[in-house]
Amino acid sequence: MATTGDMSVSATKIPVSRMTVLEGDPQASVTQVTVAPDGAAVQPQPHRSNEAGQNEPTELVIEPRRGWIALNWNELFRSRELLYFLIWRDIKVRYKQAVLGVAWAVLQPASQMLVFTLIFGIAARMKQNLGVPYPIFVLSGLLPWQLFSASLSTGGMSLVNQQHLLTKIYFPRLFIPTAVAGGALMDLAVGSVLFAGMMAAWGIAPGWGTVFLPLLLVLSLVMALGMSYLLAALTVTYRDFRFIIPVLTQLWMWLSFVAFPPLLVANFRHKWLLAINPMFSIVAAYRKALLGHKLTDAEIGWDWRYLSVSIATSLALFTLGLFYFRKTERRFADVA
Amino acid sequence: MKPIITVEKLGKAYHLGRKYEKHATFRDTVANFVRGAATRLRQRMVDPAKDEEAFWAVRDASFEVNRGEVMGLVGRNGAGKSTVLKMLSRITEPTEGRAVLRGRVASLLEVGTGFHPELTGRENIFLNGAILGMSRVEIARKFDAIVEFADVSKFLDTPVKRYSSGMYVRLAFAVAAHLEPEILIVDEVLAVGDAAFQKKCLGKMGDVVREGRTVLFVSHNMDAVAQLCTHVIVVSGGRVSERMPPDEGIKQYLSMSYQGSPDVPLAQKPRSQKEPRPKPILTGLRITTEGGHDRVVETCGRVSFEVEARNCADLDDATCGIAIVNSRGQRVAFFHSLYQSGLRFPGSDEPITLHCTVPSLPLVPASYSVELVFANRGMLVEKVENADRLDVVFKDVFGTGRVPNPSQGYLVLPCEWTRGS
Numbered sequence: 100m101a102t103t104g105d106m107s108v109s110a111t112k113i114p115v116s117r118m119t120v121l122e123g124d125p126q127a128s129v130t131q132v133t134v135a136p137d138g139a140a141v142q143p144q145p146h147r148s149n150e151a152g153q154n155e156p157t158e159l160v161i162e163p164r165r166g167w168i169a170l171n172w173n174e175l176f177r178s179r180e181l182l183y184f185l186i187w188r189d190i191k192v193r194y195k196q197a198v199l200g201v202a203w204a205v206l207q208p209a210s211q212m213l214v215f216t217l218i219f220g221i222a223a224r225m226k227q228n229l230g231v232p233y234p235i236f237v238l239s240g241l242l243p244w245q246l247f248s249a250s251l252s253t254g255g256m257s258l259v260n261q262q263h264l265l266t267k268i269y270f271p272r273l274f275i276p277t278a279v280a281g282g283a284l285m286d287l288a289v290g291s292v293l294f295a296g297m298m299a300a301w302g303i304a305p306g307w308g309t310v311f312l313p314l315l316l317v318l319s320l321v322m323a324l325g326m327s328y329l330l331a332a333l334t335v336t337y338r339d340f341r342f343i344i345p346v347l348t349q350l351w352m353w354l355s356f357v358a359f360p361p362l363l364v365a366n367f368r369h370k371w372l373l374a375i376n377p378m379f380s381i382v383a384a385y386r387k388a389l390l391g392h393k394l395t396d397a398e399i400g401w402d403w404r405y406l407s408v409s410i411a412t413s414l415a416l417f418t419l420g421l422f423y424f425r426k427t428e429r430r431f432a433d434v435a
Numbered sequence: 436m437k438p439i440i441t442v443e444k445l446g447k448a449y450h451l452g453r454k455y456e457k458h459a460t461f462r463d464t465v466a467n468f469v470r471g472a473a474t475r476l477r478q479r480m481v482d483p484a485k486d487e488e489a490f491w492a493v494r495d496a497s498f499e500v501n502r503g504e505v506m507g508l509v510g511r512n513g514a515g516k517s518t519v520l521k522m523l524s525r526i527t528e529p530t531e532g533r534a535v536l537r538g539r540v541a542s543l544l545e546v547g548t549g550f551h552p553e554l555t556g557r558e559n560i561f562l563n564g565a566i567l568g569m570s571r572v573e574i575a576r577k578f579d580a581i582v583e584f585a586d587v588s589k590f591l592d593t594p595v596k597r598y599s600s601g602m603y604v605r606l607a608f609a610v611a612a613h614l615e616p617e618i619l620i621v622d623e624v625l626a627v628g629d630a631a632f633q634k635k636c637l638g639k640m641g642d643v644v645r646e647g648r649t650v651l652f653v654s655h656n657m658d659a660v661a662q663l664c665t666h667v668i669v670v671s672g673g674r675v676s677e678r679m680p681p682d683e684g685i686k687q688y689l690s691m692s693y694q695g696s697p698d699v700p701l702a703q704k705p706r707s708q709k710e711p712r713p714k715p716i717l718t719g720l721r722i723t724t725e726g727g728h729d730r731v732v733e734t735c736g737r738v739s740f741e742v743e744a745r746n747c748a749d750l751d752d753a754t755c756g757i758a759i760v761n762s763r764g765q766r767v768a769f770f771h772s773l774y775q776s777g778l779r780f781p782g783s784d785e786p787i788t789l790h791c792t793v794p795s796l797p798l799v800p801a802s803y804s805v806e807l808v809f810a811n812r813g814m815l816v817e818k819v820e821n822a823d824r825l826d827v828v829f830k831d832v833f834g835t836g837r838v839p840n841p842s843q844g845y846l847v848l849p850c851e852w853t854r855g856s
Contacts, residue, residue: 161445161525161534184565188551188558195553195594267548268566269525429528432521433449 168425175271182274186281193282204289208245212238215358229360230393232301235294239389240357240382242290243315247323247378248348249283250276254327255344258335258431265335265431272428273421276327280320287316308388315388318413319381325417328424335431355379373405377416380409437537439618439649440500440523445532447518448489489530492518496532496675498668505650507660507681509688510670516653519670520544520622523651538617538649541568545622547607552596556587556606559595563610577613584639585609605632612639619643622653637662657685657763682762682841686802689762701743701807706819712746716817717807718786719743722825730823733830734800734838734847740770740791742807750782750811755789758806759798759825766806767798767845782811797848800829801841 194200212234220233229236254276258265261275298305334340352358355378361370373379384406386394493515500506508516521527523534524542549566550559560581564574574581582588585606587598595603621640640663644650654660660667660681667684669676676687702718721741724732732738740757747753756771770791772778780787805823809816832838838847 157537157539159525159536159540161522161529161536163529163531178568180571181565181568184562188554188562191558192551192553263545264549264566266526267545268542270566270568432527 164429166426167422168428170273170421170425171271175273178271178274181270182277182281185274185278186285189278189282190285201289204286205293207286208238208241208290209293211241211245215241219359231303231390235297235301235303235390236360236386236394237358238290238294238297239386240355242287242294243319243381243385244352244355244357244378245290246280246283246287246319247326247381248352249286250280250323250327251330251348251351252344253283254279254323255330255334255340257327258331259338259341272431273328273424276331276424277324279327280323283323284320303390303393305389306387306392308391311384311388315381315384318377318410321417322377322381322413325413325420327420329416329420332420332424332427332431336427336434351376351378355382357382371405374408375412377409377413380405381413436502438499439502439537440498440506440534440651441537442496442498442519442523442534443532445496445519445522445529445534446494447492447522447527448494448530449492450489491673493522493670493673493675498675498678500649500651500666502538502649503647504666505644505652505664506678507664507667507684508651508653508670508675509655509657509660509667509684511688514670515673515675516670517544517622518673519675520620520651520653524620536618539568540618540620541614541616542620543567543611543614543622544620546604546611550595550603550607553594555594556582556591556598559606560610563607564613567611567614568616569614573615581606581609581613584612584635601632608632608636608639612636612643616648618649618651620651623655657689658765661685661763685762689764689802689804701819701822704819704822706817708817709815712817714746716744716747716782716809717742717819717822718745720805720807720822722805722823731826731828732796734827735795735797735830735832738793738796738825740793740805742789742791743786744782744789744809745786746784747782747809747811747816748784750816752779752812753782753816754779754810754813756808756810757791758808759796760804760806760820761841761845762802765845767803768796796827797846798827799839799841799843799845799847800827802826 194203197203199206215237216234219237257275257279258272264270264275265272330340330344334344354373354376356373361373361379361383496515496519498506508519510516518527520542521544522529523536524540524544526542526544547563549563551562554562560578561571561574564577565571569577582591585602585608587602587606590598590602595606598606637659640650640652640659644663650663652660652664664681664684666678667681667688668678669684669687676684679687700718701720702715706715706717719742722730723739723741724730725737742755742757744753744755754771754773756769756774758766758770759768761767770793772780772789772791778789803825804821805825807819807822809818829838832847833849
């Protein structure tokens, strides 16, 4: 995505071609290209007149609704450009007025990796049993984890932080927490470049399981979006989640074994309990997919039973989040 | 053809006693949950329409707007105008009733919703446009017009947080002004920017109207309402009136402002003070007119005011002024003790009576309100808007059977017309 394209060159109006004048439509006589702020050229289409619009009158009925409210796919599709703009805004704004700018997208996972390496890799001398260098091990888990934790923390606060939008204008509210996931995906992409660089530096080739990465990505997105919707909607009504979310994120990270291998609990009798946390399997599966041929203990978490429980839990959480969001959506403006 | 907007018995209740309308805490909910299913059930059974704790911001609102009409909603603060607009823009859901909008809707309840201070002007045009419901293509097509209207071309690539507030508002309004919905819902957005820009905004609104769009318009600026609206609905205490011609609606709105005024003594009327004072200064106003009618004077007739002031022993150089304000909120005449008579006086805690006689009040026949101001050393101390009302009625002063009316001018002045050759 050319989001960081140089603004200064985006001349607003470049007549590129002159077409023969179409009958009675002066708008179409000159094709103009206006460069959108994201650098993409937008081709204006001939202006449709009002009369044309009235041929298909849209009728909007406003009345109190009760219970679960079905998704309005039509509306979501129609305003898809807004989602795109919101994602673009979130990414764009994040590193504004930061001296290091976009570098933070790399520095964040890198610094966290460094901290874990210091604590676990060196102090706890864990690297012997892993099969790969500890930094590689921890980063392979951090990448999907950060996608999830960003959705948890930023997504959870997204509605509250944008109250002014909720009370002043209508648009599909779902887009606000969804946009956060878009930004988190961007970070994941940047982090992946770092990861690839490290793999190359250590001379480790990715395993054949890499082909499953897109599937895993979808699974983690489903999970991230589900929690994002649920927490965002809950935070609007119950501000307690402002304080719960950071604690939840911390706790969840340790339960997902991002920083150390589940080997530690290999002998734990009730380790199947871990499968209930979808992030446990997702993190393990990322590792297995990327480094499976090297890891010494890739078994736990890669188990199809673990994965299927996780997939089921993710889907359930996603559904719950989506439905709770839809149910409470109509009173956001009153409560916010 | 069906009306483009049909509103039937629309109502919105806020539950004052219920927790979730405020910032509920999770603990409350858990506590309520524990308190027993019975209570919860009973609460659930309460029909919001019959809930006694409910505060109805709007109730039984029914009206219709036809294609191409500009409907003004006028009413005092808290009357429920904005709630109606919020329900029609789908920001908040009605508690009861139903509204049908037959056309693409865009609402503008605030200028610059979604503007991000860190983003540049160019970026914000696209973001704000998208939030207001424009497509990328549409924004791109109107980009130049927006920039030109806002007059910010030099600062397009500057973050809007560095803009002056005037520039910010101009840009924000410019984006909104280029929306092309079939129904436009606008709330009090013309009240921003400097006079020149307000004029430009009004002009733009006028264009929107001429293009035949349907507009629902809330404003406290009666001048704008009179200029733009084809119909007016008066909102008061959560109820809406029948639709009426703008003049009548504005008159009704303004007369609401003096509702009860004949009975309320001046001392108890709301007033504004430059610095809070323990006791009101302006405590009495009597208007006597030719013919002895109460608050009614014939055009170009004689009218006298008797103002009573007290509780102002701390003022050493006091003056008093009487303003006549027309139904559009404009002062059309000002009678000031210093300007017209060179009168200034020391304050006193005992009542002071001031007389002001206007031998001829050459105003066009209409309803006016009387505003009192009290100043010390030229600085305003106290002001009572709507201190009283004054109706100027028709009189055949020129013997022609006609005088100018309020849409033709403000004053009834004599002149000589002759034909040369």
